[in-house]
Amino acid sequence: MSDGTVTVQRLGWAVGCLVLATAANLEALPVWVPVAALLAGSVRLALAVLGRGAPPKTLTLLAAVAAIATLLLRFHTFNGITAGTSLLCLMAGLKLLETQRTRDIRVIVMIVYFLALAALLRSESFWLLAYLIGVCWLATATLMQLTVAEPGPGWRGALRASARLLLHALPLALFLWLLFPRLTEPLWSVAEDSGAATTGLSDTMDPGDISKLVLSDDIAFRVHFTGAVPPPRQRYWRGPVLEEFTGRIWRRSERARPGSDAQAPLPVTAPAYTYTIGLEPYQQHWIYALDRAVRWDLPHARLSDTGVLERSDPVSQPLDVTMTSVAGGVIPEAPDRNRQRRALQLPPGSNPRTAALAQRLRAQHPEARDFVAAVLGMLHTEAFFYTLTPPRLGDNPVDDFLFDSKRGFCGHYASAFAVIMRAAGIPARVVTGYLGGNENPYGDYWIVRQSDAHAWVEVWFEGGGWLRIDPTAAIASARVETQQRDDGATAMLGVTLRGRGSWLADLALRVDALRQIWRERILQFDQSAQQSLLERLDIPAPDAGKLALLVGIAISLVFGWLSWQVRRDVSPASRDALVRAYAGLCRRLAGAGLPRAVHEGAEDYAERIARARPDLAAGIRGLLRRYSDLRYGAAATDSPAARALARDLQAFRAPQQR
Amino acid sequence: MKRLRLAAAWRLRTWAGRRHGIDTLPLTVQLRRIYILPTGSGLVLGVMVVAMLLAGLNYNSNLGLAFGFLMASIAMTAMHHCHRNLLGLKVDIGLDADGMAGASAPIGFVLLNDSAAARHDIEVRCGDGAEVVTAVAGGAARKLEVALPTPVRGVLDLRQCELATRWPLGWFRAWTYVQAPIRVHVAPRPGGSSLPPASAALHGERAQSGRRGDDDFAGLSPYTPGIPLKHLAWKTLARGQPAAVRTYVDASGSPVWLEYAALPGLSGEARLSQLCRWILDSEAAGQPYGLRLPGLELAVGQLGAHRTACLRALAAFVQEPGA
Numbered sequence: 001m002s003d004g005t006v007t008v009q010r011l012g013w014a015v016g017c018l019v020l021a022t023a024a025n026l027e028a029l030p031v032w033v034p035v036a037a038l039l040a041g042s043v044r045l046a047l048a049v050l051g052r053g054a055p056p057k058t059l060t061l062l063a064a065v066a067a068i069a070t071l072l073l074r075f076h077t078f079n080g081i082t083a084g085t086s087l088l089c090l091m092a093g094l095k096l097l098e099t100q101r102t103r104d105i106r107v108i109v110m111i112v113y114f115l116a117l118a119a120l121l122r123s124e125s126f127w128l129l130a131y132l133i134g135v136c137w138l139a140t141a142t143l144m145q146l147t148v149a150e151p152g153p154g155w156r157g158a159l160r161a162s163a164r165l166l167l168h169a170l171p172l173a174l175f176l177w178l179l180f181p182r183l184t185e186p187l188w189s190v191a192e193d194s195g196a197a198t199t200g201l202s203d204t205m206d207p208g209d210i211s212k213l214v215l216s217d218d219i220a221f222r223v224h225f226t227g228a229v230p231p232p233r234q235r236y237w238r239g240p241v242l243e244e245f246t247g248r249i250w251r252r253s254e255r256a257r258p259g260s261d262a263q264a265p266l267p268v269t270a271p272a273y274t275y276t277i278g279l280e281p282y283q284q285h286w287i288y289a290l291d292r293a294v295r296w297d298l299p300h301a302r303l304s305d306t307g308v309l310e311r312s313d314p315v316s317q318p319l320d321v322t323m324t325s326v327a328g329g330v331i332p333e334a335p336d337r338n339r340q341r342r343a344l345q346l347p348p349g350s351n352p353r354t355a356a357l358a359q360r361l362r363a364q365h366p367e368a369r370d371f372v373a374a375v376l377g378m379l380h381t382e383a384f385f386y387t388l389t390p391p392r393l394g395d396n397p398v399d400d401f402l403f404d405s406k407r408g409f410c411g412h413y414a415s416a417f418a419v420i421m422r423a424a425g426i427p428a429r430v431v432t433g434y435l436g437g438n439e440n441p442y443g444d445y446w447i448v449r450q451s452d453a454h455a456w457v458e459v460w461f462e463g464g465g466w467l468r469i470d471p472t473a474a475i476a477s478a479r480v481e482t483q484q485r486d487d488g489a490t491a492m493l494g495v496t497l498r499g500r501g502s503w504l505a506d507l508a509l510r511v512d513a514l515r516q517i518w519r520e521r522i523l524q525f526d527q528s529a530q531q532s533l534l535e536r537l538d539i540p541a542p543d544a545g546k547l548a549l550l551v552g553i554a555i556s557l558v559f560g561w562l563s564w565q566v567r568r569d570v571s572p573a574s575r576d577a578l579v580r581a582y583a584g585l586c587r588r589l590a591g592a593g594l595p596r597a598v599h600e601g602a603e604d605y606a607e608r609i610a611r612a613r614p615d616l617a618a619g620i621r622g623l624l625r626r627y628s629d630l631r632y633g634a635a636a637t638d639s640p641a642a643r644a645l646a647r648d649l650q651a652f653r654a655p656q657q658r
Numbered sequence: 659m660k661r662l663r664l665a666a667a668w669r670l671r672t673w674a675g676r677r678h679g680i681d682t683l684p685l686t687v688q689l690r691r692i693y694i695l696p697t698g699s700g701l702v703l704g705v706m707v708v709a710m711l712l713a714g715l716n717y718n719s720n721l722g723l724a725f726g727f728l729m730a731s732i733a734m735t736a737m738h739h740c741h742r743n744l745l746g747l748k749v750d751i752g753l754d755a756d757g758m759a760g761a762s763a764p765i766g767f768v769l770l771n772d773s774a775a776a777r778h779d780i781e782v783r784c785g786d787g788a789e790v791v792t793a794v795a796g797g798a799a800r801k802l803e804v805a806l807p808t809p810v811r812g813v814l815d816l817r818q819c820e821l822a823t824r825w826p827l828g829w830f831r832a833w834t835y836v837q838a839p840i841r842v843h844v845a846p847r848p849g850g851s852s853l854p855p856a857s858a859a860l861h862g863e864r865a866q867s868g869r870r871g872d873d874d875f876a877g878l879s880p881y882t883p884g885i886p887l888k889h890l891a892w893k894t895l896a897r898g899q900p901a902a903v904r905t906y907v908d909a910s911g912s913p914v915w916l917e918y919a920a921l922p923g924l925s926g927e928a929r930l931s932q933l934c935r936w937i938l939d940s941e942a943a944g945q946p947y948g949l950r951l952p953g954l955e956l957a958v959g960q961l962g963a964h965r966t967a968c969l970r971a972l973a974a975f976v977q978e979p980g981a
Contacts, residue, residue: 081717106699106828110706113729117710120721129721133728140732143827147779149793157776161826165735166728173731177724182715317718525720555734562738570746570773 006099008048009155013142014099014108015041018092020135021112024119024128025085030074033086036067037093044096053100060098067094085118102146112139124318124523126515137162168562175554181547182527200282201432203240205250205455207397207411216450220434221288222278222516224445230273230290232436234327236456236468237288237448239433241306243342245422247350248397250415250430253342276322278445278519283314288433290325291468292332297322305339306429307331307466320524331458332465340460343427351398351419358423368426368461372469375420379413379474382406386475410472414455417471427460431468443513578642581649582627592654602628616654623652674835675818681837684750684770687821691834692744694737700829703733733829740830743777743823747794751819751838756969757808758934759847762788764803765816765840769794783820784840806842811930813974814842843973848938849931850924913946913958918975926977934972941965951975 018041022034040063044054054060067090075083092111095104116132116139141162144153153161200220221237242250273290287293287301287309298321301311309323333339346355361378365371383406390408393400398419401412408416414430421428435454437446458466521529539546586596586605594612596605606624610617626645670693678691696704707730714722748770757763765784771777771794783789788806808814819840822833916936921929933949940947941961949956949968954975956968 103699110702114706114710117713117722117725120725121713121717121719124719124721129724132725136725136728136732140827144825146828147793147825148791149779151793151795153776153778161739165732165739165826168738169728169731169735171731172734173724173728176727176731177720180711180723180727522724523720559734559738562735566738566742566745569775570742 006048006102006105008045010102010105010142010145011045011048011096011099013138013145013155014105014112015045015096017112017135017139017142018096018108018115020138021115021119021132022089022092024132024135025089025115025122028082028085028118028122029089030086032070033089037089037096040093040097044099054098057098060094063097064094081118081121085115088114088118105146106143109139109143124519126518126522133166137166140165168565171561172555172558175558176551178525178530178533179547179551179554181544182525182530200284200450201239201453203242203252203284205242205411205415205430205432206248207408207415207455218450219280219512220282220448220450220452221280222445222447222519223275223437224278225273225275227274228271229446230271230327234271234290234329235436236291236327236329236454236470237434237437238291238308238431239288240284240286240431241304241308241458242430242432243306243345245346245415245419247347250418271328272324272326274322274324276320278516278524279315279319279321281316281318283316285310285312285314287311287315287319287321289323290327291329292326293323294326295324307333318519318523320520329468330465331468335462340427343429343460344422344425346419346422351396351423353396353399353403354416354419355423357402358420361420362424368459371424371426372421372459375417376469376471376474379417379471384408384413384475386472410455413471413475414457417469418457421457421459429458429466431456431458435470440509440513440516442510443516445516447512577646578627578631578649581646582631585623585649585652588652589654594654602631613654619652623648671818671835675837678835678837680839683753683836683838684748684768685836685838687744687747687749687834689745692741692832693834694741694830694832696829697824697831700733703729703829707733733827736827737830739826740823740832742775743780743825744821744832744834746773747771747777747780747821749821749836751836751840753838753840755806755840755842756845756966756973757806757842758845759808759811761847762805762807763814763842763844764805765819765842767802767804767819768799769802770799771795772797777823778825779823781820781822781824783822784816808842808844811844811846811927811973814844816840816842843970845969845973846927846930846934848935849928850935851932852935852939913948914940915948915950916940917950918952919950930972930975934969937965937968937972952978 019038022029022037026034047053047055068087071083071086071090075086077083088111092108092115095107095111099105099108113136116135119128119132137159141155141158144158144161145155147153152158240252243253244251272294275290277288279288286304287296287298289296289309292307293303293309296309298309298311298319300313301309301321304310361374362371365374385407386409387407388409390401390412391405393405398416401408402416418428418430432453432455434448434452435456436452437448439446454470454472456468456470456472459469461467534540534546534550539550582602589596589609594609600608602624606621609620623645627649630639630642630645674691674693707726710726710729711723714720714724714726750768750770752766755763755765765788767782767790769777769780769782769792774796776796777794779791779793781789781791782802782804784804784806788804790802790804792800792802794800804819806814806816817837817839819836819838820833821836822831824831916933918929918933921932924932937947937949939945944961946958946961947964947968948958949971951971954971956964956971958964959967
């Protein structure tokens with residue numbers, strides 16, 4: 001088949017599709033890549049507008065070599081999404097530059113499809129999917145316009161035909177997606193792009209850190225409880241446990257890295273809560289859990305020696321974990337001298353005033369429990385304020401905070417409290433995580449946001465294990481029961497978005513409920529979800545053979561439907577409005593006593609009617625004359641003239657003769 | 659590779675020929691006779707879809723998988739739409755075509771699309787390399803001619819034509835064979851001297867009068883398309899009467915006979931070329947003529963139709979061995 005020509009319009013469509021597909025990938029591409037591709041596209045388009053062909057081959061070849069060399073220098077590989085996407089984008093740009101035949105445009109459209117896929121591999125947004133299906137629609141319409149014969153479908157016709165094609169394709173895509181077997185392990189490992197910025201807790205804590213998080217309305221995770229929901233004062237979601245103190249910053253101790261001293265799940269002791277936690281990616285190894293996880297369905301995850309669930313891969317994609325926790329404010333643990341010594345570590349000479357205070361108080365309260373109560377009492381009675389904008393602290397930040405500024409938020413209180421405990425010889429450590437969460441009334445789940453980030457302390461009691469103590473709660477203990485910093489922070493920031501009752505907040509919750517459905521049903525659809533779906537369809541224990549059979553059945557059903565659709569398209573003119581209108585007219589005339597003979601053509605029929613009913617003669621002659629001209633002429637049946645005639649035929653009435 | 663493909667295509671053609679038998683025209687392209695295969699671009703797409711699905715699986719991305727399946731499904735749907743582009747198309751073919759050696763013979767087709775949907779990019783092919791790509795709007799008919807190259811004189815029997823399409827996306831090619839006995843009459847390439855030389859053409863009847871241009875006006879006869887306009891009776895036309903042509907009778911009152919046997923100095927094919935030239939020239943000059951070939955005599959007839967008959971006789975003429 002001879003190929004069609006490359007016109008400005010065709011080039012324009014290809015460039016447009018490429019720009020739209022690249023836009024979806026912008027965040028993953030080094031800036032110069034889309035710029036280079038866009039430049040190539042504009043140069044070619046400008047040449048086409050000026051009526052010139054593609055630039056010389058050597059030029060394009062040089063550009064290609066330069067582009068690939070730069071990419072290799074930058075990435076050292078083409079494996080991985082970012083490098084691959086950059087390569088695709090550049091290739092499309094260069095292909096555009098040398099486009100001379102419609103075949104080149106076909107190649108560009110293929111790249112557009114691939115760029116759309118690359119964007120979807122990196123994102124999980126519903127809107128992105130919708131946008132890219134739109135791009136796919138345009139790209140398909142671009143292909144449809146590459147016809148050889150005139151008249152082509154035109155861009156309107158191509159868009160219409162492309163929309164029809166996509167609509168026809170959706171059911172099959174859905175069946176295949178539902179029934180295709182899923183892998184539990186990846187086929188090959190790829191260079192993970194960890195450049196993505198994430199919000200969330202890290203494995204160090206400078207007391208100031210958390211104030212930034214508290215300002216963020218991003219969702220940290222969602223929780224669906226099966227059965228009982230813990231009371232507000234037990235909703236502490238434990239994250240990294242920080243044992244090492246530098247005098248200012250708290251760090252995770254190196255020995256608490258995953259895999260070391262992993263413990264087997266403990267037997268369930270009351271009160272236990274079972275829930276599914278849907279984590280948003282945060283690029284860390286730990287998994288948030290209520291106090292102490294005892295059962296979990298996450299392969300390769302283990303409890304660290306600080307009682308935090310961890311796994312070897314960071315959470316870089318949305319992850320659902322179902323687990324059971326014992327949440328009573330105590331992390332039970334056998335005595336371990338080493339760990340207790342670690343939990344007493346203080347940099348020598350730092351924060352001397354705090355150390356003196358601790359020793360003085362300890363002398364008054366030799367019993368550990370009394371001592372803890374005394375320190376909490378001090379925080380409660382003295383003029384300590386909770387604020388998100390505390391003054392800057394000096395070289396001994398704990399001293400400055402406790403004796404001078406007396407203003408801070410959870411990070412400051414947890415840090416100061418742990419230092420006092422350690423200085424008094426009581427093992428203590430800082431725990432960061434989240435506190436609380438809001439229930440979404442439109443979905444059976446709770447939302448925990450970055451603004452719920454919190455820091456508290458765990459103190460070692462002989463025989464009891466690690467006891468959770470939240471010194472921030474001592475400031476205004478009533479506030480821990482209701483979202484303490486929630487009210488504080490949002491009131492201070494003047495943010496009313498999350499206040500109940502505001503229609504905007506209501507809408508936000510509804511949207512989030514939809515997002516949760518999207519996440520649970522679509523993004524997290526895996527082997528087990530597939531199995532439960534099939535079980536609901538009364539197909540127990542689906543194996544590969546059964547799945548293949550189902551796919552086969554689905555494909556034949558869809559193909560049957562498609563053939564029917566397509567056959568309806570090409571069924572001859574009986575569906576044509578004009579013929580229908582004519583048949584209607586004949587029926588009405590037959591009702592008036594003038595049936596059409598089978599052999600009679602439209603004009604013969606008109607003559608006979610004119611003879612029998614002179615009152616109708618003029619009207620019927622003109623009408624049927626037009627009909628036979630249009631029907632047997634070369635005009636298209638959907639021309640405006642045909643539509644007008646069909647209307648006239650429908651409107652014609654033969655009044656009963658007196 | 660190409661030879662392999664050609665061989666496969668030839669086998670398929672002969673097999674389809676046996677399967678369908680000779681078609682009655684006009685033919686409606688039915689389901690059972692449409693074949694469809696992916697094109698090169700379609701195969702590339704197939705590889706791409708597999709890569710997309712692998713990537714989706716590997717990145718454990720349900721959206722990636724969904725997009726991969728959407729692409730696969732678009733391809734499958736495009737296959738149906740491609741098939742649809744031929745389905746139900748009605749085709750009629752002119753079973754006799756005339757051409758000249760060294761030129762081409764136009765083979766006439768009528769494509770009728772009585773469905774409401776337009777049909778884009780329908781390829782019509784006859785023999786090797788002769789094809790026309792056309793579009794037929796909804797409810798419309800299209801006439802077209804495929805120029806079949808005719809390098810040598812003779813009668814060419816085409817048993818088969820092909821209708822094909824790659825619409826909508828160029829990923830599939832659907833085609834069908836139309837089994838129609840098309841006879842292509844390839845007349846010899848005109849050659850030799852331009853007008854019947856007295857010695858040969860006059861052979862007997864016109865021996866005494868070697869002049870041209872002294873023909874007498876004989877009257878008017880109705881105009882038929884194909885007659886040179888210089889014979890048109892412009893005056894009668896100007897008076898509003900039907901178009902007519904002036905006919906002349908040779909002064910000698912008898913037609914010219916163009917004879918194969920009267921060209922002894924030439925080889926067989928050269929004689930046919932010469933006769934062809936004379937037929938065309940006589941036709942152009944409005945000179946009635948007859949043709950005599952060994953074993954065949956075509957008496958003087960109507961201009962136009964007579965020429966076609968004579969040229970077909972030349973095309974069909976089989977040389978005696980050693981003549």
